[in-house]
Amino acid sequence: MADARYTKDHEWIRLDGDVAAVGITTYAQSQLGDVVFVDLPKIGTQVTKGGEAAVVESVKAASEVYAPASGEVVAINDALEAAPATVNQDAEGAGWFVKLKLADASELDDLMSAHDYQLYLETIA
Amino acid sequence: MTDTLTAPDSLATTPLHALHVARGGRMVAFAGYALPLHYADGIVAEHTHVRTAAGLFDVSHMGQAFLAGPDHDTLAGALEALAPADLLGLQRGRMRYTQWLDDNGGILDDLMVIRSADPAEDGVLMVVVNAARKEADYAYLRAALPGSVTLLRADHRALIALQGPLAAKVLARHCAATADLTFMSAISTRFDGIECHVSRSGYTGEDGYEISVKAVRVRAIVERLLAEPEVKLVGLGARDSLRLEAGLCLYGNDIDTETSPVEAGLAWSIGARRRQHGGFAGATRVLAELANGPSRRRVGLVLEGRIPARAGAPLLSAEGQPIGKVTSGGFAVSLGHPIAMGYVEGASSAPGTAIRAVVRGKELAARVVALPFVPHHYYRGP
Numbered sequence: 056m057a058d059a060r061y062t063k064d065h066e067w068i069r070l071d072g073d074v075a076a077v078g079i080t081t082y083a084q085s086q087l088g089d090v091v092f093v094d095l096p097k098i099g100t101q102v103t104k105g106g107e108a109a110v111v112e113s114v115k116a117a118s119e120v121y122a123p124a125s126g127e128v129v130a131i132n133d134a135l136e137a138a139p140a141t142v143n144q145d146a147e148g149a150g151w152f153v154k155l156k157l158a159d160a161s162e163l164d165d166l167m168s169a170h171d172y173q174l175y176l177e178t179i180a
Numbered sequence: 181m182t183d184t185l186t187a188p189d190s191l192a193t194t195p196l197h198a199l200h201v202a203r204g205g206r207m208v209a210f211a212g213y214a215l216p217l218h219y220a221d222g223i224v225a226e227h228t229h230v231r232t233a234a235g236l237f238d239v240s241h242m243g244q245a246f247l248a249g250p251d252h253d254t255l256a257g258a259l260e261a262l263a264p265a266d267l268l269g270l271q272r273g274r275m276r277y278t279q280w281l282d283d284n285g286g287i288l289d290d291l292m293v294i295r296s297a298d299p300a301e302d303g304v305l306m307v308v309v310n311a312a313r314k315e316a317d318y319a320y321l322r323a324a325l326p327g328s329v330t331l332l333r334a335d336h337r338a339l340i341a342l343q344g345p346l347a348a349k350v351l352a353r354h355c356a357a358t359a360d361l362t363f364m365s366a367i368s369t370r371f372d373g374i375e376c377h378v379s380r381s382g383y384t385g386e387d388g389y390e391i392s393v394k395a396v397r398v399r400a401i402v403e404r405l406l407a408e409p410e411v412k413l414v415g416l417g418a419r420d421s422l423r424l425e426a427g428l429c430l431y432g433n434d435i436d437t438e439t440s441p442v443e444a445g446l447a448w449s450i451g452a453r454r455r456q457h458g459g460f461a462g463a464t465r466v467l468a469e470l471a472n473g474p475s476r477r478r479v480g481l482v483l484e485g486r487i488p489a490r491a492g493a494p495l496l497s498a499e500g501q502p503i504g505k506v507t508s509g510g511f512a513v514s515l516g517h518p519i520a521m522g523y524v525e526g527a528s529s530a531p532g533t534a535i536r537a538v539v540r541g542k543e544l545a546a547r548v549v550a551l552p553f554v555p556h557h558y559y560r561g562p
Binding site for chain 2: 088089091092094110112113114115116117136139
């Protein structure tokens with residue numbers, strides 16, 4: 056399993072074989088606050104890089120989550136329906152949203168490494 | 181992820197700004213002010229704390245002003261031309277909720293009017309208006325009120341709210357006179373020696389108080405309240421989720437110049453004498469709606485499932501016809517499911533009516549319910 060890559064919109068994507076898990080970062084969940092629902096796409100949906108992949112509903116607001124790369128949704132994290140707070144507790148682990156079969160894994164090359172993302176956070180915090 | 185919250189920049193601040201920052205407040209822009217959305221514990225914990233203990237809110241952004249006239253009747257009479265409440269009949273030491281109405285019966289702002297308990301202060305009323313509307317309100321009042329009435333802004337005063345089932349017990353330790361105050365009553369008193377105006381009122385549906393105090397003294401009161409084990413700071417996020425559960429209107433969302441007080445379910449705030457004799461801005465429409473019923477009404481909605489329907493979400497009848505839209509919506513922390521308020525056509529406004537809310541293209545099943553969603557716990561006397 057490869058290291059996770061990060062977007063400036065605070066999503067992460069982690070490739071395992073030809074399937075990549077996608078979620079929001081620990082920083083993102085801290086900004087959103089208490090998550091009450093995650094509106095996930097149906098399996099089989101085609102998402103495009105930068106397009107909407109899911110919507111996170113916190114107590115305060117609805118926030119769109121964008122796909123870090125293009126591909127087909129091959130799995131969704133059903134456990135979030137009963138336990139949406141998992142996104143707050145383990146955003147970059149058990150709180151994943153979808154798994155994508157990537158159209159072009161080289162799209163990940165444009166994204167930030169964990170180290171670069173940490174530096175990026177320091178510029179916006 | 182979309183960044184829905186912008187960092188405050190060149191915003192006004194309240195006298196408690198440094199305290200919010202020092203205590204971990206996540207500061208956001210609201211009505212031109214930098215205010216805490218929540219503190220370290222987050223909205224859910226803060227919301228629950230207000231329902232079970234006592235939460236402390238900084239609401240100093242709201243507009244506090246005094247209106248002074250030659251005597252109570254002259255002053256109240258002048259205000260009655262602009263608002264439909266019975267203000268002539270407002271007793272000393274009591275307060276009323278009302279609305280400034282335009283000539284079409286639309287709501288320019290909603291507010292509290294407070295009459296001092298002290299007979300020596302007859303002819304003075306305090307008003308508390310919305311932050312986002314205060315400049316417009318003051319300009320309107322200056323233009324609309326007769327020369328015998330003077331508006332005095334009280335920008336030098338801070339306003340804090342202590343809300344929750346333990347609020348009375350806590351406040352009595354510092355200000356014994358507040359224990360016997362009943363809901364919608366007010367006194368001028370001292371908090372550990374600090375002069376303040378205290379009213380038994382709020383925006384959460386819980387028992388509680390609002391404390392108006394000179395800005396230079398507010399931090400001392402807040403520090404003493406926060407030293408009490410029952411009290412925690414609460415931000416704007418929980419303020420909004422609490423008032424929604426309590427079925428209370430937010431100006432700009434649930435009420436505005438397009439809505440009348442009758443449509444908004446605020447007819448209870450229109451005095452009996454005012455219903456008979458009118459004589460206030462917008463009376464033609466308001467009295468007609470009281471007699472014949474409005475064409476649409478503000479209702480409470482409970483949604484099935486867990487997806488909140490937020491402001492702007494279209495509402496459909498069971499048959500799929502457009503019947504209105506959501507004006508406030510979110511997740512009811514105390515109830516564990518989504519709730520909303522919105523306007524629907526008269527035929528769909530009866531509690532129990534099954535309707536639908538449209539969120540991101542999905543039609544969600546919803547049911548009209550009586551407001552409030554969470555019962556009020558006001559203190560009306562022993």
